[in-house]
Amino acid sequence: MRKVTDGSTSLKRRRFLQGAVTTGAAAAAGCLGGGGGGGDRVPMDVTEWPPEDLESNLNLWNWYDSWAEYAIDAFGEEFDVDVSNSGYSSADQWYSQLQAGNDEIDNIAATTNWVERSIENDFLHEIPVDVMPAWDNITDRIKEASSYQQDGSVYGVPESLVLYPLTYNDEYFDSAPDSWGVLWDEEHEGDLCMWDNATVSCQIAALYTGQDPIQPDDYDEIEEVLIQQKPLLQTYWGDYQQGMSLFVNEDVVAGPLTMGRTYTARFQEDAPVHYTAPQEGAMYTSDLFVIPKGAPNPIASLQFTNWASETENAAQLFETMGYQPAVDISDELSEEDAEFTNWPDEWDLVFSETLSDEVRSRYDEIWTAVKAA
Numbered sequence: 001m002r003k004v005t006d007g008s009t010s011l012k013r014r015r016f017l018q019g020a021v022t023t024g025a026a027a028a029a030g031c032l033g034g035g036g037g038g039g040d041r042v043p044m045d046v047t048e049w050p051p052e053d054l055e056s057n058l059n060l061w062n063w064y065d066s067w068a069e070y071a072i073d074a075f076g077e078e079f080d081v082d083v084s085n086s087g088y089s090s091a092d093q094w095y096s097q098l099q100a101g102n103d104e105i106d107n108i109a110a111t112t113n114w115v116e117r118s119i120e121n122d123f124l125h126e127i128p129v130d131v132m133p134a135w136d137n138i139t140d141r142i143k144e145a146s147s148y149q150q151d152g153s154v155y156g157v158p159e160s161l162v163l164y165p166l167t168y169n170d171e172y173f174d175s176a177p178d179s180w181g182v183l184w185d186e187e188h189e190g191d192l193c194m195w196d197n198a199t200v201s202c203q204i205a206a207l208y209t210g211q212d213p214i215q216p217d218d219y220d221e222i223e224e225v226l227i228q229q230k231p232l233l234q235t236y237w238g239d240y241q242q243g244m245s246l247f248v249n250e251d252v253v254a255g256p257l258t259m260g261r262t263y264t265a266r267f268q269e270d271a272p273v274h275y276t277a278p279q280e281g282a283m284y285t286s287d288l289f290v291i292p293k294g295a296p297n298p299i300a301s302l303q304f305t306n307w308a309s310e311t312e313n314a315a316q317l318f319e320t321m322g323y324q325p326a327v328d329i330s331d332e333l334s335e336e337d338a339e340f341t342n343w344p345d346e347w348d349l350v351f352s353e354t355l356s357d358e359v360r361s362r363y364d365e366i367w368t369a370v371k372a373a
Contacts, residue, residue: 043125043291043302049133055297058304060085061094062109064160066320074316075307081300089239094292098123102294106301112147112285113354115156118292124155125291125298127305132157134309137327145351148288156288157305158326160317163343164200164283164352165275167247167257167265176276180208182254184225189232193246193255196236198367199355200283201226204256207280207350214353219362226370236371247273263322263340277347285352286326 058081062068068085076083086105088094091114094105098118110118118124129135138158148156168177172191183192183204194201203213205222216222234252237243244261246252248271257265257275265271289305291298307313314327324341333341343349355363 041299043298044128046128046299046302047131049131049306051299051303053299054079054081054303055300056081058083058297058300059104059106060109060304061088061105061107063088064109064317064321064323067317070316070320071304071308071313074313075304078307079300079303098292098294102292103296104294105292106295106297107304108290108292109159109287110156110290111162111287112352115288115290116147116354118290119150119155123292125293125295126153126155127157127291127302129154129157132302132306132309134306134327137309137311137314139326139328142286142326145284145286147353156290157309159287159289159308160323160325162285162287162323163259163275163277163349164256164285165259165262166278166282167255167262167273167275169247169250169253169272170274171272172253176274177254178276178279180204180278180280182278184208184229184232186232188253190234191251191253192233193243193252194229194233194236195243195256196238198363199360200256201370202363202366203283203352207278207282210280213281213283213350214355215359219366223366223369226366227373230370230373244269247271259324260322266340267322277343277349279348281348281350283352284349287323
């Protein structure tokens with residue numbers, strides 16, 4: 001797990017300690033910027049709460065589409081702000097805009113590794129979390145896990161934890177599979193799937209073979225077991241909806257799928273699925289709200305970030321998307337939902353920190369070879 005201390009980050013493998021617990025109005029973002037008195041202010045100019053003179057518009061890039069639809073209406077009505085959202089499927093879509101010089105995007109829901117890159121390249125505004133009331137709502141375990149600061153400055157506010165578990169058909173299995181080895185078991189030939197994603201699949205193979213998924217020491221073994229697995233699979237899935245549909249239609253009985261999609265399949269599609277972290281471990285990461293430099297409405301974006309971290313609004317993230325928010329929403333959950341979100345203390349979870357260029361390149365090479373085999 002990655003812990004952030006004194007502005008620096010380090011990887012520490014240990015057991016995860018449990019703590020307390022689409023697109024909306026699609027107007028062109030550039031046409032919505034400015035207005036309402038933002039001027040040249042930046043988030044760190046806000047020293048008291050609430051901030052005054054919010055801009056009248058807000059341009060989100062948030063891939064939690066259903067939650068964003070809720071936010072467009074609820075935040076917009078509460079603060080009299082015209083909100084739009086551009087859902088995206090790949091971080092390259094917004095990161096390339098920041099590289100080119102952002103003048104459109106106000107607020108991004110971004111994965112940790114891309115936040116780290118953005119911090120390193122000075123693409124993000126510092127955030128005055130000390131004056132934000134909802135900062136206290138973020139649980140300590142998520143603050144410890146997320147990479148959002150550098151040299152004591154905070155550049156992101158955790159939005160959610162994203163687990164990459166083993167999802168399984170709980171009518172097919174008498175109990176949760178305890179090893180990633182189930183995806184290499186000939187007994188289930190033709191009823192298994194893998195994610196068509198070089199990093200995720202190679203990291204699963206690294207865990208299965210007892211290696212560190214962040215810094216593996218035997219790439220040949222990872223490639224070998226993935227090639228061995230290939231004939232046992234029904235398919236590699238390429239997007240989240242496709243992956244979820246495989247379980248909903250009961251075309252497969254086990255494979256990787258995000259916790260959020262597993263929740264949707266189970267509670268909204270009545271699929272007989274659940275998830276687990278095998279004994280070899282499972283990867284997880286966090287998504288964070290960030291305010292990119294060049295944002296035309298930075299103060300409205302700051303107010304939105306605080307609003308999104310309020311318990312009621314964070315609870316909507318789970319209700320609409322099935323992901324565990326950064327805020328303790330235990331009082332908002334039914335007994336069934338609370339059981340679903342509980343990550344047992346004994347689970348060995350590995351924080352998915354940014355891979356080195358060498359590891360990322362080797363994983364890409366392995367995946368190319370596996371797909372061609």
